[in-house]
Amino acid sequence: MLRTVILMRELVRMYIRTKVEYPGAMVLGWVSQFVSYGAVYTAIALIIARFGMLGGWTWSDMAMLLSVHLLTYSVGASFSFTQFREMEDLVRQGTMDAILVKPIGTWLYMVFSGFNIGYAGHVVLAVGLMAWAITQVDVAWSLPTVLFLVATLVSGAMVVCALMTMIGATALVWVRSRHLYSIFFGFWELARYPITIFPLPIQVLLLAVVPMGFISTVPVAVLLGKPVPLLGDFAGLACLLAGPVMAGLAMLHWRWCLRNYQGAGG
Amino acid sequence: MSAIIEVSGVAKTFRQPKRLPGMGGALRSLFSRQFTEVRAVQDVSFTIAPGEAVGYLGPNGAGKSTMIKMMTGILVPSAGTLSVLGREPHAHRMTNAAEIGVVFGQRSQLWWDLPVRDSFDLHRHIYEVPEARFAENLAFLTSMLGMADYLDRPVRQLSLGQRMRAEIAMALLHDPKILFLDEPTIGLDVVAKDAVRKFLARINRERGTTIILTTHDLQDIEEICPRLIMVDDGKLLFDGELPRLRSALGSRRRLRLEFGTDPGPINLTTARLVTDDGAAKHFLLDSEDTSILDVLTELGNGYDLKDVTLEEPAIEEVIRTFYQSKPQLAATTP
Known part of the structure; x- marks a missing residue:
């Protein structure tokens, strides 16, 4: 265990050092993310200001939803997105072989050798927005609600990381899997809005097929005491279980793909 | 010494999608994907100490x-x-x-x-x-x-x-x-x-x-x-x-004998003359067991021999010969 912690620290240190080699690009990346998300949120705020509510959600409810959405995504993606997006290149160029001959868990190496501090801009924006939204929403904050919020943030980040892992792992067998991220980000966009505004088929997709509903819209609906279609009273528990269940599925999928890895030739 | 690596009857088969020719083939393969099996390694055995x-x-x-x-x-x-x-x-x-x-x-x-x-x-x-x-x-x-x-x-x-x-x-x-x-x-x-x-x-x-x-x-x-x-x-x-x-391919060692003056035709049983440039003659040693000494002994002392050069066959030549004759050799090598 201690060795794993030391290795994680060393891998993250190496990655940060590579990023610091290009400090201008790093800072510019943070600023551009901050600005682009700020623009999207401003647009949503203007729509709500014009129409009053969105599916029964006020601007402060929406601010809570957007902040949870961004925070779970940025934490989950910092452990997975750039790492697994590069997976098909690693497979095609044979670099994956060089990782597989190291006496270290392949997933652990992938995740921590690419731990992306570039999401700092996302995190700053999400935490700032959440700090404001917490004071505005109609929630009687108590220890259980705070613990529920923290647990669902962790669970949501696990859902993101698990889905990214599964898409990346698919490249081990199919060689190309990057196109699956388009599907991921399609549902990720939908998870920015209250689930009740969507027709039933999309609700089913968001809860059961690509369970992005659990990274934001479902846990925030539970916190705010709003109805959750299909799940009802089970929604809170489902939010807490979604992360571990998806992580388990991702682990099985990852192992199966590693066992069936063929390389890309040679 | 016991082996550090043991490989016994190892095979590796890759399953690859069959590529059908043309645009029609590409579209057809989207709906009915066919696979071919590529046998990259077949029944290979060896040990390494x-x-x-x-x-x-x-x-x-x-x-x-x-x-x-x-x-x-x-x-x-x-x-x-x-x-x-x-x-x-x-x-x-x-x-x-x-x-x-x-x-x-x-x-x-x-x-x-x-x-x-x-x-x-x-x-x-x-x-x-x-x-x-x-x-x-x-x-x-x-x-x-x-x-x-x-x-x-x-x-x-x-x-x-x-x-x-x-x-x-x-x-x-x-x-x-x-x-x-x-x-x-x-x-x-x-x-x-x-x-x-x-x-x-x-x-x-x-x-x-x-x-x-x-x-x-x-x-x-x-x-x-x-x-x-x-x-x-x-x-x-x-x-x-x-x-x-x-040795398995037959020795291809080349022997070059250089004389002070052209000694005329030389026929030996231990070496086969392949090029005759007068004072310089090139022989092929067909048997691995034949040594330079054997050739010089057969040649005797009656020649004004100035220089002797023995060339091992280049590895490239050996390998090329091997691959050209592999169907015959495959059966005889372990």
Whole structure:
């Protein structure tokens, strides 16, 4: 265990050092993310200001939803997105072989050798927005609600990381899997809005097929005491279980793909 | 000595989607995908003892890299049994990895943007090399491979030769029992190739590290590996020492005799005249058992002999002959 912690620290240190080699690009990346998300949120705020509510959600409810959405995504993606997006290149160029001959868990190496501090801009924006939204929403904050919020943030980040892992792992067998991220980000966009505004088929997709509903819209609906279609009273528990269940599925999928890895030739 | 690597009846089959020709074929394959089975390695068996240096040779697509990948635990064999240091490599991938070193000629394991030393430090943590041993190995490898000047330079600024030396050094920092090298000299200039070959031969000789290398460059085999395993179409064609291969193909040694004056036609039973340039005559020694002494004894003292040159057949020629005659030889070699 201690060795794993030391290795994680060393891998993250190496990655940060590579990023610091290009400090201008790093800072510019943070600023551009901050600005682009700020623009999207401003647009949503203007729509709500014009129409009053969105599916029964006020601007402060929406601010809570957007902040949870961004925070779970940025934490989950910092452990997975750039790492697994590069997976098909690693497979095609044979670099994956060089990782597989190291006496270290392949997933652990992938995740921590690419731990992306570039999401700092996302995190700053999400935490700032959440700090404001917490004071505005109609929630009687108590220890259980705070613990529920923290647990669902962790669970949501696990859902993101698990889905990214599964898409990346698919490249081990199919060689190309990057196109699956388009599907991921399609549902990720939908998870920015209250689930009740969507027709039933999309609700089913968001809860059961690509369970992005659990990274934001479902846990925030539970916190705010709003109805959750299909799940009802089970929604809170489902939010807490979604992360571990998806992580388990991702682990099985990852192992199966590693066992069936063929390389890309040679 | 008991084998460090045992390969018995190993096969590897890849399942690849069948590509149908033309646009229509491409569209059809979207709906009814057909697969073909590519047999990259077929029923290959050999054993390798500790301390051996073995060259794994074959043309492109012969299954060399696939075999290396199976021995290093990257790929799972489709059939047969494979044991490296007493373990099944894929089932014990991490334990196996801790005791082997792997160098890929065309893929870097170094961190591109960071100094070489940083990659080495990370390697120390991953392989849990004690600090004192790490320092000792680093000093030895730095001096042997002449890396002192660029140890603190980012990898992206190194030449290919410098990078390859760093790759090899890194693969040896944890004292692996076996060093696998996949095309280690590919793309290197003559000087860099020579440095790498000399170093690998010395590591094998002095540290007893078992070396298995795949290569297209026959000079690598000649200078590093006394033993040669040749494969083609996934099948093992030859396993033995280079002189045995020469012998199996019939000796092609060339003998050049230079006389003070043209002695006229010379017919010998021990050597066959192939070129007659008057004072210089070229013979082929057809039998491995024939020595220069045999030829000179038969020639006798009645000639004004000035110089004698014996040329071993070039390894390229031996291999070319081998592949040209492989259907006949395949049945006779182990």
